[in-house]
Amino acid sequence: MKTDQVLSVLEKHEGDRGGLIAVLEDVQAKYGYLPAEVLKIVAEETGRSLVDIYGVATFYRSLSLRPRGKHLCSVCTGTACHVRGAPVIAGEFERQLETAVGATTEDKEFTLETVNCLGACALGPIVVVDGHYFSNVNSSRVKQIIKKTHAGLDEAEIKADRRVYLHTVSCSRCNHSLMDPNHKIDGSPAIRVTVSFERKHGWLRLSSLYGSFAVESEYPIRTDEIVDVFCPHCHAELKSAPACPLCNAPMVSMIVRAGGIVQICSRRGCKGHMLDLNGGGV
Amino acid sequence: MITLTINGLEVPVEKGTTLLEAARFLGFPIPTLCHMDGLSPYGACRLCVVEIGEGPKAKLVSSCTYPAQEGLIVRTASSRVLRARKMVLELLLASCPQSKTIQDLASAHNVRQQRFRQEHEDCILCGLCVRMCKEQMVAKAIGFRGRGQTRSIGTPFDIRSEECRLCGGCMYVCPACQLRCTYTEPEKAVCGGCANVSPPCVEKEQFDDMMCYMTPCVACEIQE
Numbered sequence: 001m002k003t004d005q006v007l008s009v010l011e012k013h014e015g016d017r018g019g020l021i022a023v024l025e026d027v028q029a030k031y032g033y034l035p036a037e038v039l040k041i042v043a044e045e046t047g048r049s050l051v052d053i054y055g056v057a058t059f060y061r062s063l064s065l066r067p068r069g070k071h072l073c074s075v076c077t078g079t080a081c082h083v084r085g086a087p088v089i090a091g092e093f094e095r096q097l098e099t100a101v102g103a104t105t106e107d108k109e110f111t112l113e114t115v116n117c118l119g120a121c122a123l124g125p126i127v128v129v130d131g132h133y134f135s136n137v138n139s140s141r142v143k144q145i146i147k148k149t150h151a152g153l154d155e156a157e158i159k160a161d162r163r164v165y166l167h168t169v170s171c172s173r174c175n176h177s178l179m180d181p182n183h184k185i186d187g188s189p190a191i192r193v194t195v196s197f198e199r200k201h202g203w204l205r206l207s208s209l210y211g212s213f214a215v216e217s218e219y220p221i222r223t224d225e226i227v228d229v230f231c232p233h234c235h236a237e238l239k240s241a242p243a244c245p246l247c248n249a250p251m252v253s254m255i256v257r258a259g260g261i262v263q264i265c266s267r268r269g270c271k272g273h274m275l276d277l278n279g280g281g282v
Numbered sequence: 283m284i285t286l287t288i289n290g291l292e293v294p295v296e297k298g299t300t301l302l303e304a305a306r307f308l309g310f311p312i313p314t315l316c317h318m319d320g321l322s323p324y325g326a327c328r329l330c331v332v333e334i335g336e337g338p339k340a341k342l343v344s345s346c347t348y349p350a351q352e353g354l355i356v357r358t359a360s361s362r363v364l365r366a367r368k369m370v371l372e373l374l375l376a377s378c379p380q381s382k383t384i385q386d387l388a389s390a391h392n393v394r395q396q397r398f399r400q401e402h403e404d405c406i407l408c409g410l411c412v413r414m415c416k417e418q419m420v421a422k423a424i425g426f427r428g429r430g431q432t433r434s435i436g437t438p439f440d441i442r443s444e445e446c447r448l449c450g451g452c453m454y455v456c457p458a459c460q461l462r463c464t465y466t467e468p469e470k471a472v473c474g475g476c477a478n479v480s481p482p483c484v485e486k487e488q489f490d491d492m493m494c495y496m497t498p499c500v501a502c503e504i505q506e
């Protein structure tokens with residue numbers, strides 16, 4: 001049964017030679033980590049040598065050879081977060097969870113890791129638990145974050161989400177506003193970003209009404225197309241670390257002016273989104 | 283054919299020749315560590331630096347990986363090259379002072395001091411063993427793992443590789459570990475026990491610190 005899953009992943013990637021990282025990512029999405037037997041199957045089926053695959057699997061931090069905990073807690077120790085005290089926060093997590101960075105707690109609940117910049121420096125220090133962003137974290141909030149994760153982040157989310165929410169967003173890198181006051185969708189100013197797909201680059205305007213998925217685009221985007229989204233001011237890609245909970249495509253993150261981060265799925269037509277309001281949420 | 287100038291001498295070479303090959307063809311010595319005829323160039327040790335270009339644009343490149351270009355001006359022993367080479371050797375010596383190969387190179391290049399902390403690394407990540415295993419033995423049993431500070435050489439999952447032919451080629455080319463096979467007698471240069479039918483290190487319980495860079499040893503058929 002294990003073999004079937006790998007084979008289905010490999011089948012999906014049949015034909016795109018050189019797509020080893022993509023294969024490993026998908027395999028990891030299935031098992032939560034990269035089991036040794038599975039890597040051997042990948043080696044056999046793709047005709048690559050096991051050393052090469054093992055080399056790639058150990059090179060990238062996002063790939064793990066050891067089982068991970070139920071919750072993945074990433075503390076950003078990138079430059080911006082570092083100077084705002086990320087090492088202290090990481091240390092606090094180590095103490096509270098009684099584990100080390102890079103390791104998993106004994107009850108297999110938490111895996112703690114540090115990452116180098118999550119692309120939301122303006123709101124640092126950042127901690128991401130299971131794709132939910134916690135911004136401006138300080139060590140006294142660590143306990144709360146752990147407690148909240150135990151209680152179930154997604155439940156808390158749904159409660160906070162049941163309303164129409166008008167949000168003003170800005171770029172998670174440069175903090176420039178992404179609002180376009182001259183262009184209205186759903187009767188309120190639209191969010192304007194730059195998108196790129198299939199060698200086309202153009203603008204995309206999104207409704208700023210939370211829960212509305214209305215968009216307008218310079219070029220028509222096919223349903224299911226995954227687009228790269230950029231900030232029109234600093235041209236940074238608005239990509240965030242976690243994948244869409246619905247379809248596994250990359251998520252696009254933006255800062256909510258009121259505080260917090262909103263993430264939307266980069267796949268056209270997918271309704272995957274997450275909202276982390278650090279005020280209301282935590 | 284490409285014509286380039288090495289130490290003032292014009293030399294025509296085939297396209298695709300490296301600076302190292304061209305200089306050696308003319309008889310200019312360039313020391314190397316991670317280069318070996320028959321293996322693809324890798325450019326890891328930087329010992330083979332030469333200076334190319336002129337004036338403020340002159341720069342140091344590793345000759346084992348740099349392809350000859352038309353009209354290129356190369357100096358293999360300018361004072362800048364010699365200084366850089368000595369520094370490289372001093373650093374190599376610091377990371378792996380027990381290596382006979384590095385000691386010999388250092389003494390041949392008049393490195394008389396060693397100002398950095400000695401690390402006694404098992405491996406300088408020159409990649410010779412990996413290339414040997416892949417290109418000459420066509421086994422692909424060992425490779426690089428991890429990255430940065432934790433980069434290391436070994437088999438996948440640190441277990442005996444099914445691909446390994448037990449040829450010993452990797453140990454033969456290694457500049458760092460060739461002298462570490464001493465079994466129980468560290469004063470002795472080489473134990474040579476593996477030439478026997480049953481290597482003595484097989485009988486030893488703790489075979490950790492006397493085998494090459496790989497635990498478990500790939501030459502002696504030990505399994506954990």
Ligand code: SF4
Pocket residue numbers: 411414415416419421422423424445446447448449450451452453500501
């Ligand atoms: S002994 Fe094994 S690992 Fe070493 S070169 Fe030979 S096949 Fe490769």
Ligand code: SF4
Pocket residue numbers: 404405406407408409410411412435452455456457458459495
């Ligand atoms: S084990 Fe030896 S040959 Fe292999 S990379 Fe390290 S120093 Fe070089």
Ligand code: SF4
Pocket residue numbers: 462463464465472473474475476477481482483484492493494499501502
């Ligand atoms: S491989 Fe074992 S037996 Fe052979 S020289 Fe090294 S320690 Fe001695």
Ligand code: FES
Pocket residue numbers: 076077078079080081082116117118119120121122124125126
């Ligand atoms: S440094 Fe932490 S998000 Fe950029």
Ligand code: FES
Pocket residue numbers: 313314315316317324325326327328329330331344345346347
């Ligand atoms: S011999 Fe050229 S870099 Fe090592």
